[in-house]
Amino acid sequence: MTLLSYFLSFFSNNETKFYNSKAKDIMIDFNNFNNSGLNLGNIFKVNENIIIKKFKDKILKDNLTVVVIDNKGKILGYITRKELKFV
Secondary structure, three states: OOHHHHHHHHHHHHHHHHHOOEHHHHOEEHHHOOOOOOOHHHEEEEEOOOEHHHOHHHHHHHOOEEEEEOOOOOEEEEEOHHHHOOO
16 A cells, blocks of 8 residues: 555545544533524534534534434534534
């Protein structure tokens, strides 16, 4: 394996890993997030087990904040554009 092919495989594997991560893997805990600026017009709720690639483009396009909830609707955390930038 050449050095170039090694680097290409490394970066494509990391990208695949992030796209297959779940919302709960990258969220900020609700206790550590300042939610004073949130309103109904700029949030998007997702289940904690949803895969990032299913909502990343919508969030980046519309500049929304993701509210991560569990199966009972309890808020677990938040995902902002800042966290998605690295995914």
